[in-house]
Amino acid sequence: MENNDFLERLFAGDARTIARAITRIESGAAGASDLMKAVFPRTGKATIIGITGSPGAGKSSLVDKLALFYKERGERVGIVCIDPSSPFSGGAILGDRIRMATLGLDKNVFIRSMATRGNLGGLSRATVDAVAILDAAGFDKVIVETVGVGQDEVEIIKTADVSVVVLVPGMGDDIQAIKAGIMEIGDVFVINKADREGVLRTQKELEALLSLAHRPDMWNPPIVRTIATENKGIEELAAAIENYNGFVGTDAGSNLTRKRSIARWRLVELLRERLLSDLLNQNGTTVRLDSLADEIAEKKKDPYSAVDELIGLK
């Protein structure tokens, strides 16, 4: 059961309480359960903006400038950053502190990095929960930023109301940029570092690619040019995000389809984590898992037979 005071402070947007709530949901689905049951009915007011793109595209600067733009307009902004760095590196925490200094640490901006926590997974689930907490805590905009570009990151970005894909000039000449599969998830495209050579070419190539794609909702994703470090193009980006959000709002049917598919994905993620942790929390299972891993490493047993054994322990 959640303490009522705790929930009250959370819903009032108290930064320390939000931080503690996110730490709790990071610890695992079991610990998160009661808290999230209380949080869920308060969600649905914030606009969730997902921002992705390859490392080096300048996403952090872009997110910071966009957050400042919203803040100056009088809105409250939460930022959740998914960082695949090693939990041992401490890079995420240090990065948060640097960015908090830039953004101005006050009630209206909150930033938090979610790092990979060992191999028990749950990062996607924890990230979506953190977004829900910020939503319930009254932030007008919640920005989810991924540092990496992988399958989990793509799934997480898909849960946003608006997905923004950030590119840089000179990347478009490489077919890998397309293969990364992020083209299909962008509602808005940004060419950042637009003062660099090759911006026109990147724009042309992106336009060509987008003209090939056919979205079921008939939305034509705009391309916004920015120079985040000089604060250029940020207002245009905010306008493009708002346009898409308005466009979706006019089609309640397709919006519900999207929300259903997000809910299903979320449910499966949660289920996956719960099933594993329920099994591993049984007496002796973790010890057995470790000794089976040793046997596999020594090639005395194959992983599939080992799993049969662990499932048999249920």
Place this chain on the structure above:
Amino acid sequence: MENNDFLERLFAGDARTIARAITRIESGAAGASDLMKAVFPRTGKATIIGITGSPGAGKSSLVDKLALFYKERGERVGIVCIDPSSPFSGGAILGDRIRMATLGLDKNVFIRSMATRGNLGGLSRATVDAVAILDAAGFDKVIVETVGVGQDEVEIIKTADVSVVVLVPGMGDDIQAIKAGIMEIGDVFVINKADREGVLRTQKELEALLSLAHRPDMWNPPIVRTIATENKGIEELAAAIENYNGFVGTDAGSNLTRKRSIARWRLVELLRERLLSDLLNQNGTTVRLDSLADEIAEKKKDPYSAVDELIGLK
């Protein structure tokens, strides 16, 4: 039970049989079980090379040239490419065909893309299984190439014998390249497109970063400059890979520690997938899952209560 003929053709390296085997393990852990139990004892001979880096770094060209180098040396090379593209885009299959044409389609080179298959996961497990199949099929080198850079991709690359991280000049000026956490997993670093401006600066910055990192095994990761499109630096890369592999071979203790942690990760991945599929394969669970997802989308129920319900069905 696996057909003996099928296994014989697989272990003899027959391309069509290998392709069918990989398709089977992609379908899910349950279908993969018998096949992988037969495959596992035949593994351990190939050198597994993991290659990662951001989109646009030219990884595909680099992998192709490295594969050709091995092939010309008389070795057999398998390539497994992890591609987060939508399974609907068909990009992966098209890409394979183009690359097969470049590499020369014969018994000595095999290439296969593994794409994200819906939201039931299992991509990491399937990829590691595909590598094991190629190993058992007698390939001397198996190259695992990730298109994205995300947490799953980092985990998969860690299961390789040698991990290669590919950078390009001009990326080093961005702190995000560091934050992507790929620095810590590189046994060998490549600066590709080394004819571009800024190569010296990237090299200096990379050297500075690497001097800060302290590896438990005391290995000092080399930096190799390549221009993959002109076939430059490939021999040096192959030599660096061989050096690291020789270095690891001299320290059986730390090698076993690494193999244990890989085995444990693999076991957990497999367990996660099996637990979920066992539950979803029960009569009526999938239907209940879908209707609960609808209730969540309509905000009539929170995801945590829905999971409690589904767990209760066990």
